[in-house]
Amino acid sequence: MRIAAAGLFLILATATSAQLPVAPVEPVPSETIQGRADRDQRLTVPVHLGGRGPYHFVVDTGSQRSLIASSVAARLALQPSRNLHIVDMGGRQEVPTAQADELGIGKRSYRNLVLPVLEDEHLGADGVVGTDNMQGQRVLLDFARNRMQIGDARALGGNRGYDIVVTARRKSGQLIITEAVIDRVRVSVVVDTGAETSVGNRALQRALAKRGDTTPVVLVSVTGTQIRADMGLLRRLDIGTVGISGPLVAFTDAPVFAALDLDKKPAMMLGMRELRLFRRVALDFGSKRVMFDLPPGVAAAPGL
DSSP: OEEEOOOOEEEOOSHHHHTSOOOOBOOOOOEEEEOEEOTTSOEEEEEEETTEEEEEEEEOTTBSSOEEEHHHHHHTTOOEEEEEEEEETTEEEEEEEEEEEEEEETTEEEEEEEEEEEOHHHHOSSEEEOGGGTTTSEEEEETTTTEEEEEOTTTTTTTTTOSEEEEEEEETTEEEEOSEEETTEEOEEEEOTTOSSEEEOHHHHHHTTTSSOEEEEEEEOTTSOEEEEEEEEOSEEEETTEEEEOOEEEEOOOHHHHHTTOSSSOEEEEOHHHHTTSSEEEEETTTTEEEEEOOTTOOOEEOO
């Protein structure tokens, strides 16, 4: 079985990447951006590049940096920049980049960007909105209405109305949840909205040994690299005080786990199959909190 893999990738801390500018954002009020679901049920939002568009970019909380599809970069005749080393599910890769004078998401404008350029067939979208455009803000993803809200936490309702509010720790721009248990094994969780499938490391697979059959699969990373994995249907994932039944997880020793210091103990990237079970998911990069909201009428299974 061949499956589109997680969208998570990190910029390697090399001299090349250190010279890349971090995109400044103009202060604007909190706002709602209407998006839509793609064929893999990922949330996409309209993005403008240099005033042109809109283009449909996947909101990817697993991606450290925003990026662009090769066809869009060619259509806009973006000037190439130096290659960049990244690490994704398939390992360390060298990818081309392009210079973008301005990237617009709603009323927010990010300028002087150097965007990694990936092939359309592996990306499955016009581009990706990464966590570099989310730092210091709350990002509320409303899966029921396919929209994104971004801005100040208080303006977006604070912590009221969520079934789960958990504190996370930050590493390389990611929020890592530690208050999680899968089939009675404690696990660190990264919310990865760019992934169709949840991916667990081999440490998690070993800890869950003899708890069900697995099927060999091939995952395909955003750079087109193929990764062998073992997929299994598990009993239950508990985050904070709420349980999710029947998570489907592909197990592999992806290099991104080591890059986040998550390779030695059980860890997983929580993909859209499981995230779509929630009505809303909010990531607050300022307070390092992650919030989950169940759909109306769905009773929460008490957590462990």
